[in-house]
Amino acid sequence: MLLVVVLSIAANWIDDENFQWLFLIYSLILVAANSLVAAALLNDNKNKINDNKNKITNKIVYYGFPILFCLVYWVSIAFFTDDIPQKLLYPIRFIEIPKDSGWYIISNKYQRKEDFELHGIGVNGMTTEGMEYIKKNFTREVPSEGIDFDDEKNKCAQPKDKLQKNALYGYMAWNLGEVKVFCPRSVQFYGKHTEQELLLASQKCLVLKADILQSLDRQYIPY
Numbered sequence: 001m002l003l004v005v006v007l008s009i010a011a012n013w014i015d016d017e018n019f020q021w022l023f024l025i026y027s028l029i030l031v032a033a034n035s036l037v038a039a040a041l042l043n044d045n046k047n048k049i050n051d052n053k054n055k056i057t058n059k060i061v062y063y064g065f066p067i068l069f070c071l072v073y074w075v076s077i078a079f080f081t082d083d084i085p086q087k088l089l090y091p092i093r094f095i096e097i098p099k100d101s102g103w104y105i106i107s108n109k110y111q112r113k114e115d116f117e118l119h120g121i122g123v124n125g126m127t128t129e130g131m132e133y134i135k136k137n138f139t140r141e142v143p144s145e146g147i148d149f150d151d152e153k154n155k156c157a158q159p160k161d162k163l164q165k166n167a168l169y170g171y172m173a174w175n176l177g178e179v180k181v182f183c184p185r186s187v188q189f190y191g192k193h194t195e196q197e198l199l200l201a202s203q204k205c206l207v208l209k210a211d212i213l214q215s216l217d218r219q220y221i222p223y
Contacts (some may be wrong), residue, residue, distance in 0.1 A: 026076060034069045083190055096171040101185040104168050104213040125144060168213065173205060182206045 078084050089095045173189060174181035183205040188200065 007166060019153060023076070027073070032067060036067055063222060080190065094176045095173060096175055097190060098171060098183075098185045098188055101171040103216040104170070104182070105216060106168070107146070107212055107214055116145075163165065178210050180210055180213070182208055182209050 052134075068182070081087065086095060086097075090097065170182050170184045172180050172189075173183045173187070187201045187204050189201060193201070
């Protein structure tokens with residue numbers, strides 16, 4: 001079981017192939033050392049009188065060394081691997097990455113009155129014109145142009161598609177709690193970045209309440 005975990009971490013978390021082998025060898029040595037120390041201490045305790053002092057020692061052997069082993073192991077993982085927080089949070093979807101980008105629509109209650117009057121926004125933020133188009137054609141080939149960050153205006157650009165002026169394309173860089181961080185697909189927080197690069201990237205994202213954006217089902221939207 002441990003070997004499966006080690007191989008999984010080495011394959012998915014460590015990019016450098018040499019580091020992968022080094023991490024695998026280091027893991028096996030660490031496990032062997034922990035097993036030998038635990039076996040030696042347990043064997044030593046068997047030859048002693050079973051008094052209170054030995055009971056305390058036994059508890060240290062049973063619980064202390066595995067905890068110390070795990071601590072040293074996690075420190076070693078942090079040494080061999082970049083972006084530890086992201087790699088821990090991504091599998092449970094507390095965060096997303098650019099490849100998870102999709103279409104989102106703005107909820108009705110956050111639309112301005114002028115938008116309703118000018119664009120005829122109907123159900124769940126979709127324009128009535130857009131819904132009529134989908135009903136008539138019933139196809140995934142809805143004409144659309146992806147949304148990305150507009151460098152000239154220094155803000156997220158509005159969709160150019162006349163049918164869906166209230167749609168945004170991107171991913172949730174932070175997807176937990178009442179406040180979300182929504183970023184365009186071009187923004188990347190993984191990998192090695194300087195503080196200045198991270199600051200510029202974060203300025204391209206939107207900090208929103210959870211109910212402002214509603215995800216559109218991939219079944220009906222071309223990605």
